[in-house]
Amino acid sequence: MTKSAAILVIGDEILSGRTQDTNSGHIARVLGALGIDLREIRVVGDVEAEIVAALNALRGTWDLVFTTGGIGPTHDDITADAVARAFGVDIGYHPEAYRMLEARYQPGEFNDARKRMARIPHGAALIANPVSVAPGFHIANVYVMAGVPMVMRAMLEEIVPQLPRGAPSIAVTIEAAVPEGTVAEGLAAIQKAEKDVAIGSYPFYRDSGQGSPALGVQLVARGRDADAVERTAAAIEAMLRDLGAAPQRIKQVVPGTHA
């Protein structure tokens, strides 16, 4: 049974446009390789009530929820408290987290702000942080990770062995220098014949034409049945050739990799 997932990105810096969220794309690709269906992403600011509401909506709707951001030492890091409130559990220093953090700092440096990073909702299990020690945590179907990409990625690697596996999706991308509107009808017919494959159509306009078309479309056939995906891809290529185009397979995502 394929599991569904959502990501909750927490932080004013995403909503202000200061920071480009790249964590979601990384998590998306890792989940895809594991055969987990990412179904929704939400971004909310550093506002406890909004974090609580979004987390409760997502954890009630999807099998797994991954959060990023808001677990540092500063006043704007309120994710752990919000998660505790969402679950209706207490929060306090986690003995193991406290010990790890205490051991990390020189005497006198383990101040109250840094101790905040040991505050973990009751009943949660720690997620190791091999980069900067301060842990994430896991409670029920929710995985709480850091927002700094290097730290988030390391935490996700720690989580991966615990996550459920499904049949990974296979995606074949075919590019051609034709306008999207010329392929739409043929594509719809292929889609109708292949119910278990999702066909996506993504037009592009490129500034420079260094050997590659300046206008064209990328067509993606994605699904869990390798034969059906290949049959769909071949049908798309045949359709493009019938239109006089020269289709190119530009990327093939191999299941089981994190690429």
Add this chain to the structure above:
Amino acid sequence: MTKSAAILVIGDEILSGRTQDTNSGHIARVLGALGIDLREIRVVGDVEAEIVAALNALRGTWDLVFTTGGIGPTHDDITADAVARAFGVDIGYHPEAYRMLEARYQPGEFNDARKRMARIPHGAALIANPVSVAPGFHIANVYVMAGVPMVMRAMLEEIVPQLPRGAPSIAVTIEAAVPEGTVAEGLAAIQKAEKDVAIGSYPFYRDSGQGSPALGVQLVARGRDADAVERTAAAIEAMLRDLGAAPQRIKQVVPGTHA
């Protein structure tokens, strides 16, 4: 009265990790310059029921909603139908959209798929598309735009003159080569004294140290009251100097620009 806003990003390609959503960041910065508060972003796939549910939640909660994606000619472009369903209105060819699209194509090229791009929910006003003709549309507090970044940006420029204005936020960013945990307590005290300024703290780890610190923190003071923001920034700089650090202002967002 400051208006609130949300973005609804529509497309399987974001949830699969195939495409990095950069539209949200661009919209965020434009809204910030207009003095509109972006409060939430959601990403959903090409599933009508999910688009409808997300759109109805967002348009009921926030003053303005901006959607991106799903308005092209192919079978996976279902945004216009989903918006019509969310509002409970009919959808059909919009005469002006139909004429514009018909004029764009050579005789025989204006096929059924391309005609799909003229299907607009009843009661909606068109948003011009100076890049590739096929329009977006605006219905009540919802603005429906393309997903291709070049087209989305052009549509947003068309919309900007119609949008409400508020007092834009001013953000001052101060960087220092100190770990976040050493500034957290001083920062919390400054935040406590400045209720109308939001202080964000963003640690970073950089691979290479070409003249810039490999580990440090960026502190952002953001608010609508220029004096309060400047006072907060000066307090942060003084606090950093007291810690023996050399604070640097690295970016000052000037209100009214789209930078």
